[in-house]
Amino acid sequence: MxxxxxxxxxxxxxxxxxxxxxxxxxxxxxxxxxxxxxxxxxxxxxxxxxxxxxxxxxxxxxxxxxxxxxxxxxxxxxxxxxxxxxxxxxxxxxxxxxxxxxxxxxxxxxxxxxxxxxxxxxxxxxxxxxxxxxxxxxxxxxxxxxxxxxxxxxxxxxxxxxxxxxxxxxxxxxxxxxxxxxxxxxxxxxxxxxxxxxxxxxxxxxxxxxxxxxxxxxxxxxxxxxxxxxxxFAPPETMRLLDEHDVTGLLAVPAQLEALLDADSEGDYDLSSLSYVRTGGAVVSPSLVERVRERMTEGVHNTYGLTEGIANLTHAYPTEQLESPGTVGNASFNWDLRVVEAAEPDETPDPTATVDRGETGELIGRGPFADGYLNSPEAEARLFVDGEWLRTMDVAHVDEHGRLHIVDRVDNMLVSGGENIYPQEVELALADHPAVREVAVVGVPDEEWGERVGAVVVGDVDPDALDEYCRDHDDLADFKRPRSYVVTDDPLPRSDTGTLLRSEVRERYFSR
The missing domain is CATH 3.40.50.980 (Rossmann fold)
Known part of the structure; x- marks a missing residue:
């Protein structure tokens, strides 16, 4: 109305x-x-x-x-x-x-x-x-x-x-x-x-x-x-439209931004009119934010949401990216958010069990979310917590500045030698390497450890150099370091929202 x-x-x-x-x-x-x-x-x-x-x-x-x-x-x-x-x-x-x-x-x-x-x-x-x-x-x-x-x-x-x-x-x-x-x-x-x-x-x-x-x-x-x-979406055509129509705003998922940066390096485009880029749909690495700021616009807005929420749950303004690289910001205007102790996908998290700042947990939200799914009562039963909180199934933490960072999906967690590892934490560390264009981390079955960390990297880089890089990385504990690498030139399988299709990655590169 x-x-x-x-x-x-x-x-x-x-x-x-x-x-x-x-x-x-x-x-x-x-x-x-x-x-x-x-x-x-x-x-x-x-x-x-x-x-x-x-x-x-x-x-x-x-x-x-x-x-x-x-x-x-x-x-x-x-x-x-x-x-x-x-x-x-x-x-x-x-x-x-x-x-x-x-x-x-x-x-x-x-x-x-x-x-x-x-x-x-x-x-x-x-x-x-x-x-x-x-x-x-x-x-x-x-x-x-x-x-x-x-x-x-x-x-x-x-x-x-x-x-x-x-x-x-x-x-x-x-x-x-x-x-x-x-x-x-x-x-x-x-x-x-x-x-x-x-x-x-x-x-x-x-x-x-x-x-x-x-x-x-x-x-x-x-x-x-x-x-x-x-x-x-077709990167050279997208760049042409941005230039030709003096576009001021662009919505693009991280994988699209990477492709546009590649297209920009191969052409001569005037993006001086572009003043805001809204992104999300996947974890946005600090290095990507920095490159978009340098080559496209300083107005990078990082957001987080899900279809069930209708509106985005969080929003990070451009200035917040400088102090908290990769953050999705804070709760948007119509939302209350909590990070609580994570539960298994088939269990229900406790909405009162909030975690301390810096600790990881599951993000839940209270706001104008959808009433449920059409004709899918079984899935709908797992959507809400205590009838008033939306279960996102996403793992997050709050940094020292009070801003949210999405870590991974609850059901993506792998266990190696008894230690819980979220693949996106490892991916963010590897994405900082200048030769890495894309990266996917999955759990690979291992007789000794249960699962070992496997990484598929798109780029021109030697696996030994990547391993040394991970050993020296300040934000990556040694038990999270990949034990198997695959380097490829092929783009990683993704949904049309940019979501990494991990099951396809595991099947394609580690099933042999």
């Missing part, structure tokens, strides 16, 4: 200003965006009543329009991953109870495989020459022929989107987001990054992720800024 009220005000105030720019420089004003989303909401109501929708789209105008139309309808739009398989996507559609699918030409083959599996009889195709299928209509024709005088839902508890967890270790689970919590998340980002109508933000992370939706797209629309839409 509040997002819609503010969006109407933006349309009234900035109707002639550019809201969206595509990769081929096609533009759409706020006035056009307002009219088209009214018409789209009308078109969807006419076809499916008050049912939910699902979208399989690349970053583009239709994705933004579907988000806004869902808000106006008060019925959620399920934002599907364009990297999903047909069976997985079909389950997502069924879980969301969607009755219409909107898809674009880039995803036509996969979308039609989903249609073949489902009982959907309404689909809108974004692009020229809609396929000859009885359930498929032209998206553009549907919008152009619909009534643009739409009476939007006025209810802060109305639905807005169904988003999915990344599914790096299990089947993706669905989160139903409502207008009130999305508004809080969006407003939080506006305050944290001090956004205004003169900002130009590049959207290169997939729009179906929670952080892209609530911490990037909605906040910039809320203030009347311009969104430059890149269909899919």
């Amino acid at each position: 509040e997002d819609l009220r503010v969006f109407r005000r933006v349309v009234d105030r900035y109707g002639d200003r550019t809201a969206l720019v595509t990769a081929d420089a096609t533009t759409r004003t706020y006035g056009e965006l307002g009219r088209r989303t009214d018409a789209l909401a009308s078109a969807l109501d006419a076809r499916i009543g008050d049912a939910r929708t699902a979208s399989l789209l690349r970053n583009g105008p239709a994705a933004i329009e579907m988000m806004l139309a869902a808000q106006k309808r008060g019925r959620a739009n399920a934002q599907l991953s364009f990297r999903g398989a047909a069976g997985e996507l079909d389950r997502m559609v069924r879980t969301a109870e969607a009755e219409a699918l909107v898809y674009d030409a880039a995803n036509a083959e996969m979308a039609e495989a989903v249609l073949d599996r489902s009982d959907l009889d309404v689909a809108l195709y974004v692009g020229d020459d809609a396929p000859d299928r009885p359930e498929v209509e032209s998206y553009e024709a549907a919008v152009e022929s619909a009534d643009a005088d739409y009476d939007a839902v006025e209810d802060p508890d109305a639905e807005t989107g169904v988003l999915y967890t990344s599914g790096s270790t299990s089947e993706p689970k669905a989160i139903l987001e409502d207008q009130r919590r999305v508004w809080l998340a969006s407003s939080q980002a506006v305050m944290e990054m001090r956004l205004g109508p003169d900002d130009v933000a590049l959207v290169t992370t997939p729009w179906y992720h929670d952080v892209t939706t609530v911490a990037w797209i909605y906040p910039h629309l809320q203030v009347g800024a311009t969104l430059v839409l890149q269909p899919e």
Whole structure:
């Protein structure tokens, strides 16, 4: 409701200003965006009543329009991953109870495989020459022929989107987001990054992720800024768009920032307009922050969140990175956080058992988190602690300045010779080596120690030199030092949010 009220005000105030720019420089004003989303909401109501929708789209105008139309309808739009398989996507559609699918030409083959599996009889195709299928209509024709005088839902508890967890270790689970919590998340980002109508933000992370939706797209629309839409991340093209459109803001996960730094070294790009980079999604090494500050912008904002939290739980301002390198900062505006004694994944941590500063424990949070998972009661039972705390399953510690650092996942811990080791601690130490571009640490079965620490390093470096480096590292105890190294030129397997896929690393490099 509040997002819609503010969006109407933006349309009234900035109707002639550019809201969206595509990769081929096609533009759409706020006035056009307002009219088209009214018409789209009308078109969807006419076809499916008050049912939910699902979208399989690349970053583009239709994705933004579907988000806004869902808000106006008060019925959620399920934002599907364009990297999903047909069976997985079909389950997502069924879980969301969607009755219409909107898809674009880039995803036509996969979308039609989903249609073949489902009982959907309404689909809108974004692009020229809609396929000859009885359930498929032209998206553009549907919008152009619909009534643009739409009476939007006025209810802060109305639905807005169904988003999915990344599914790096299990089947993706669905989160139903409502207008009130999305508004809080969006407003939080506006305050944290001090956004205004003169900002130009590049959207290169997939729009179906929670952080892209609530911490990037909605906040910039809320203030009347311009969104430059890149269909899919490609480092040289991303750098070109940053330069060509005088982009002021970039959202990118650490692996993307590494790729952009490589692209920057190979081209001649003007990034003088870039004033803020928002990152997160994986542990950000101090060395990466330093290189981004030197070559892209000093305005590096490090954040931490999870889909179940809707809003980001923490935020670290650029100046905090100098005093506490790698920190995710402190609790964001709407959150209370605690670091408590970690419990096994199938056990429940005690919310009163807080750990001392400097000690590691599990992070739990109290704030405007999701009510639970759609149609997944077994997983939902492990989500909450005492009914009021969200269990993150992430291990963290608080440094001497009172700032949080994410250490690892609870279920990533390995035990070597009776000692508990969190892989990301070792990865951060190795990432400081100047020849290391990427690193993954996993537990490798060992007859004597139970598990030994194995490291896969992307870079031009000798394993013996790495071992000596780890022996001399001030922040790495000797029992945490890797006993096995693999050096490779191949990029490490990651999810599209930048999450390291450790099971694939272990299988690929240490199964022999």
